[in-house]
Amino acid sequence: MMDVQVRLARAEDGEAVLAFCEHTWENQSDYIHLVWEQWLAEPEGRIFVALVNDVPVGIARVFMVSESEAWWEGLRVDRAYRGQGIARILNSQREQFLRENNVKISRCHVNSRDKVMLGMMTRRNRKIVAHYIPHKTTPISTVKSPSGSTFTQLNYRDFTCALELVKSPNFYGENNCFYVSPGAKWQELKIELFKNLIERGLVWGIKQSDRLVGLAIESSLKQKSPETFWLGYIRGTKESLPILLLELRHLAFQKKYSSIGGFFPTCELLLNFLEKGGFWKSYTGVFSLFQWDNFS
Numbered sequence: 001m002m003d004v005q006v007r008l009a010r011a012e013d014g015e016a017v018l019a020f021c022e023h024t025w026e027n028q029s030d031y032i033h034l035v036w037e038q039w040l041a042e043p044e045g046r047i048f049v050a051l052v053n054d055v056p057v058g059i060a061r062v063f064m065v066s067e068s069e070a071w072w073e074g075l076r077v078d079r080a081y082r083g084q085g086i087a088r089i090l091n092s093q094r095e096q097f098l099r100e101n102n103v104k105i106s107r108c109h110v111n112s113r114d115k116v117m118l119g120m121m122t123r124r125n126r127k128i129v130a131h132y133i134p135h136k137t138t139p140i141s142t143v144k145s146p147s148g149s150t151f152t153q154l155n156y157r158d159f160t161c162a163l164e165l166v167k168s169p170n171f172y173g174e175n176n177c178f179y180v181s182p183g184a185k186w187q188e189l190k191i192e193l194f195k196n197l198i199e200r201g202l203v204w205g206i207k208q209s210d211r212l213v214g215l216a217i218e219s220s221l222k223q224k225s226p227e228t229f230w231l232g233y234i235r236g237t238k239e240s241l242p243i244l245l246l247e248l249r250h251l252a253f254q255k256k257y258s259s260i261g262g263f264f265p266t267c268e269l270l271l272n273f274l275e276k277g278g279f280w281k282s283y284t285g286v287f288s289l290f291q292w293d294n295f296s
């Protein structure tokens with residue numbers, strides 16, 4: 001049995017890590033080289049590195065999206081060392097770290113094509129809480145909304161009705177109350193977070209006769225897709241969603257992005273509107289969102 005050491009990542013691990021990450025998948029390039037520097041610098045994140053004979057052969061990251069919620073990402077093992085328990089060791093280090101820091105909830109997403117990860121999650125009895133399909137489209141230069149309907153950036157005065165819209169079962173779209181925060185990390189759309197997003201001008205809505213009937217929240221994928229205007233949440237009435245999607249495409253044009261996209265929940269009505277609104281699926285497969293309790 002190999003002797004495997006695990007410690008937190010250091011800047012000097014970069015060369016070896018990025019070298020094995022060049023071969024992560026056969027037909028697809030990895031993104032770790034785009035985020036490595038930022039991942040090392042962010043205080044909310046921890047990258048664990050597995051070493052054999054002092055050489056990095058695997059990595060795994062956790063990122064604290066809030067005090068009680070962690071996002072798991074970046075699990076990679078050098079091809080030459082796969083199938084020897086290194087991912088298992090890295091995962092137990094992540095679990096231990098989260099328990100020691102009293103972080104209760106963990107989440108990660110897994111693509112439906114990723115049979116190894118799906119197997120690992122199932123064997124650990126981890127539950128899928130939602131499914132998402134990434135979509136993208138081009139911005140549009142003009143838009144004409146129906147009369148009586150206004151597209152607007154929400155502010156603190158809209159908070160109460162915006163929260164009602166998010167909580168009410170009478171609207172379509174995201175119904176698990178997750179926000180896909182920057183870097184594609186899911187977190188619960190808690191009241192304080194929602195307030196903060198409104199105050200930062202990241203929430204956009206459709207009002208009809210002064211009543212808020214649809215809203216969307218901006219997010220970003222700066223490193224992986226800087227030219228895309230990312231949405232992290234969308235919800236509204238049947239009537240407002242098609243208008244909201246068009247207005248958002250126009251907003252992306254005004255903000256000079258070359259595309260607009262996001263991970264959208266598999267709500268049938270929303271997926272139909274996306275298709276009719278000119279959005280296309282930008283990855284194959286469906287992403288399952290897993291959530292589990294670090295203490296159970």
Ligand SMILES: CC(C)(COP(=O)(O)OP(=O)(O)OC[C@H]1O[C@@H](n2cnc3c(N)ncnc32)[C@H](O)[C@@H]1OP(=O)(O)O)[C@@H](O)C(=O)NCCC(=O)NCCS
Pocket residue numbers: 024025073074075076077078081082083084085086087088089114115116117119120123
């Ligand atoms: C997925 C990956 C991290 C696994 O690393 P690894 O060190 O080979 O995994 P381990 O040997 O620790 O095995 C972990 C589990 O996966 C299973 N597993 C590993 N390789 C497998 C394979 N090729 N087929 C089926 N199951 C496999 C093991 O049986 C083990 O299951 P268990 O812990 O429930 O008993 C590695 O294959 C990899 O880097 N893949 C590319 C990147 C990737 O897919 N990352 C995850 C998604 S972001």
